[in-house]
Amino acid sequence: MAPGEFERIRWLRAAAEGAPVRGGSPAGRLFLGIGDDAALWSPPSGEAAVLTVDAQVEGIHFRRGWLTAGQIGARAVATSASDLAAMAARPGGVLLAMFLPPDTEERFFRDLFRGAANEARRAGLAILGGNLSAGPLAVSVTSVGSARPERAVGRRGARPGDGAYVTGWPGRSRIGRALLEAAGGEPRASRRARGACLRAFRTPRARLAEARYLAERVRPRSMIDVSDGVAQDLGHLLEEGSRRGRALGAVLELSRLAALLEEGGCGALARSLGLDPSATALSGGEDYELLLSAEPEIADRAAREFRRRFGIPLTRIGTVVPQPGLRSEDGRPIHPPGFDHFGE
Amino acid sequence: MAPGEFERIRWLRAAAEGAPVRGGSPAGRLFLGIGDDAALWSPPSGEAAVLTVDAQVEGIHFRRGWLTAGQIGARAVATSASDLAAMAARPGGVLLAMFLPPDTEERFFRDLFRGAANEARRAGLAILGGNLSAGPLAVSVTSVGSARPERAVGRRGARPGDGAYVTGWPGRSRIGRALLEAAGGEPRASRRARGACLRAFRTPRARLAEARYLAERVRPRSMIDVSDGVAQDLGHLLEEGSRRGRALGAVLELSRLAALLEEGGCGALARSLGLDPSATALSGGEDYELLLSAEPEIADRAAREFRRRFGIPLTRIGTVVPQPGLRSEDGRPIHPPGFDHFGE
Numbered sequence: 159m160a161p162g163e164f165e166r167i168r169w170l171r172a173a174a175e176g177a178p179v180r181g182g183s184p185a186g187r188l189f190l191g192i193g194d195d196a197a198l199w200s201p202p203s204g205e206a207a208v209l210t211v212d213a214q215v216e217g218i219h220f221r222r223g224w225l226t227a228g229q230i231g232a233r234a235v236a237t238s239a240s241d242l243a244a245m246a247a248r249p250g251g252v253l254l255a256m257f258l259p260p261d262t263e264e265r266f267f268r269d270l271f272r273g274a275a276n277e278a279r280r281a282g283l284a285i286l287g288g289n290l291s292a293g294p295l296a297v298s299v300t301s302v303g304s305a306r307p308e309r310a311v312g313r314r315g316a317r318p319g320d321g322a323y324v325t326g327w328p329g330r331s332r333i334g335r336a337l338l339e340a341a342g343g344e345p346r347a348s349r350r351a352r353g354a355c356l357r358a359f360r361t362p363r364a365r366l367a368e369a370r371y372l373a374e375r376v377r378p379r380s381m382i383d384v385s386d387g388v389a390q391d392l393g394h395l396l397e398e399g400s401r402r403g404r405a406l407g408a409v410l411e412l413s414r415l416a417a418l419l420e421e422g423g424c425g426a427l428a429r430s431l432g433l434d435p436s437a438t439a440l441s442g443g444e445d446y447e448l449l450l451s452a453e454p455e456i457a458d459r460a461a462r463e464f465r466r467r468f469g470i471p472l473t474r475i476g477t478v479v480p481q482p483g484l485r486s487e488d489g490r491p492i493h494p495p496g497f498d499h500f501g502e
Numbered sequence: 503m504a505p506g507e508f509e510r511i512r513w514l515r516a517a518a519e520g521a522p523v524r525g526g527s528p529a530g531r532l533f534l535g536i537g538d539d540a541a542l543w544s545p546p547s548g549e550a551a552v553l554t555v556d557a558q559v560e561g562i563h564f565r566r567g568w569l570t571a572g573q574i575g576a577r578a579v580a581t582s583a584s585d586l587a588a589m590a591a592r593p594g595g596v597l598l599a600m601f602l603p604p605d606t607e608e609r610f611f612r613d614l615f616r617g618a619a620n621e622a623r624r625a626g627l628a629i630l631g632g633n634l635s636a637g638p639l640a641v642s643v644t645s646v647g648s649a650r651p652e653r654a655v656g657r658r659g660a661r662p663g664d665g666a667y668v669t670g671w672p673g674r675s676r677i678g679r680a681l682l683e684a685a686g687g688e689p690r691a692s693r694r695a696r697g698a699c700l701r702a703f704r705t706p707r708a709r710l711a712e713a714r715y716l717a718e719r720v721r722p723r724s725m726i727d728v729s730d731g732v733a734q735d736l737g738h739l740l741e742e743g744s745r746r747g748r749a750l751g752a753v754l755e756l757s758r759l760a761a762l763l764e765e766g767g768c769g770a771l772a773r774s775l776g777l778d779p780s781a782t783a784l785s786g787g788e789d790y791e792l793l794l795s796a797e798p799e800i801a802d803r804a805a806r807e808f809r810r811r812f813g814i815p816l817t818r819i820g821t822v823v824p825q826p827g828l829r830s831e832d833g834r835p836i837h838p839p840g841f842d843h844f845g846e
Contacts, residue, residue, distance in 0.1 A: 242540060293640060305542065
């Protein structure tokens with residue numbers, strides 16, 4: 159370990175101890191946090207630990223000019239915690255493994271950590287520990303939460319007749335990324351649409367509270383977070399639901415997905431960037447919205463209250479059917495890019 | 503996600519499901535493993551989850567010519583699980599975050615994972631999940647275990663009069679690394695010593711069973727695993743034990759540390775590489791042995807049985823004293839390289 163790393167660990171420890179989570183304390187009980195060889199944490203009585211890891215790597219998930227140091231840290235936490243949301247788990251804590259090039263300035267390092275710590279606090283996650291290593295810029299975040307095993311919402315469980323629902327506005331993140339890729343040459347567009355799409359890419363939020371609300375009110379049969387795009391991730395749900403010898407597919411209401419993207423002017427922005435709004439809503443990844451299948455009667459009833467409570471829509475985008483593959487309402491097969499793995 | 507990544511995840515899932523851990527099942531109960539958004543795992547009744555993360559990065563912790571793909575994977579698991587051992591935790595499972603350059607061959611990827619999975623199985627850890635990302639070659643491993651909160655052995659707790667003990671042969675890993683760095687120009691040396699030092703560097707083992715034995719029989723007051731070197735890591739124990747207004751230090755029996763390294767001819771090998779055996783035993787890192795402080799009467803009694811049971815020595819290397827700093831038996835201050843942070 160380089161001598162400077164001890165100083166950084168000392169700073170981290172003080173900074174982490176000074177970062178209480180929102181609402182007092184996270185789920186479970188923390189016996190021992192940062193500063194020992196490992197953290198000691200207990201899920202609440204009757205609940206199991208929910209564990210997941212995700213990473214953000216420079217040059218793959220972001221470029222340095224696209225995000226501030228703080229946004230890199232925050233995005234790493236949010237995208238990892240999004241997998242807790244997908245299980246409808248309660249937030250517990252995070253372990254942050256940071257990889258920093260040797261020439262990383264102190265300020266960049268601290269801003270990165272503060273961004274991660276602030277996002278953790280916002281999500282109700284304690285800083286349980288971490289690791290600091292030299293290496294190409296990357297952050298790997300292990301998120302820990304808790305759920306009653308019989309209540310956690312997995313990927314399996316979709317049934318024919320389920321409605322397929324999505325939260326928020328899928329596709330915005332892809333448009334935000336396209337804006338950053340076109341930097342300098344980007345088209346004129348409504349400031350509101352630009353801001354919404356850039357935020358979707360730069361500062362996604364794990365839909366933790368939304369997921370628990372849905373688990374309670376809508377009782378999803380299956381749920382996933384949208385990291386690879388609505389079509390891909392719906393494919394995962396259908397594939398998992400297809401075990402036991404019955405193949406599942408879905409009929410998608412593409413017009414509803416496209417209409418979501420039109421909200422706030424993002425459809426026009428997509429077109430001005432040369433992106434097809436429908437295809438972007440279907441295949442654009444990294445939205446970290448929730449995608450679920452549920453009994454339509456129950457979900458439709460909850461949608462209005464959901465929007466009032468969380469300020470984001472819950473939209474039915476299709477129906478699970480007992481024939482494999484994705485089709486549009488008029489029966490045409492949908493083959494979104496990158497969707498080659500589905501229905502094998 | 504690149505299309506090839508789905509194939510890899512599918513392969514990983516099948517490979518992980520076919521990898522039961524040693525002795526049937528790990529501590530705790532696994533409800534849901536690889537293949538969903540997150541794993542669901544419960545520590546055994548009355549125990550808390552023990553959580554830690556560590557990483558191995560190409561160019562920092564290893565060079566590709568030094569380790570096979572399988573050794574890279576195994577080393578990443580062992581060095582992470584070593585922090586579970588340092589807490590005397592029972593092994594539960596691991597989450598593997600792998601970063602692979604885009605041109606990584608399928609065989610390298612599979613060997614890397616198999617090496618990690620085999621090491622996990624050997625250590626009694628289930629594969630709980632993971633993440634696959636493009637990026638420079640690195641593996642970040644989150645290890646999860648369990649312990650009764652009142653029984654876990656932390657870094658705090660050292661007291662004046664405690665003996666300082668170490669398992670195994672600290673310094674061997676540093677000599678192994680020096681051998682690899684000198685590749686081609688390495689000196690002639692006993693094959694046995696070469697093999698022992700290369701193994702110490704390439705395939706360290708987390709001392710999980712040893713740690714639980716020590717926790718039960720020796721009741722260490724404080725414990726840590728030797729990743730930064732005996733002097734540095736002893737410094738951590740003394741620093742943590744120094745809270746509450748009393749500063750701790752230690753008197754070290756350097757001759758015993760050096761004698762450990764002479765076992766099997768490693769001292770001669772060190773000298774032939776231009777390394778001072780005493781300094782190497784004191785400052786060489788990455789041994790992943792256990793370093794603990796305990797009541798000498800109890801620990802001394804357990805040492806013989808420990809060696810018989812595990813095939814490695816448990817050696818007293820010094821005494822905790824109520825004066826800060828490290829001294830040798832004849833009273834001279836010891837200032838090992840990199841030890842600048844201690845006694846501030």
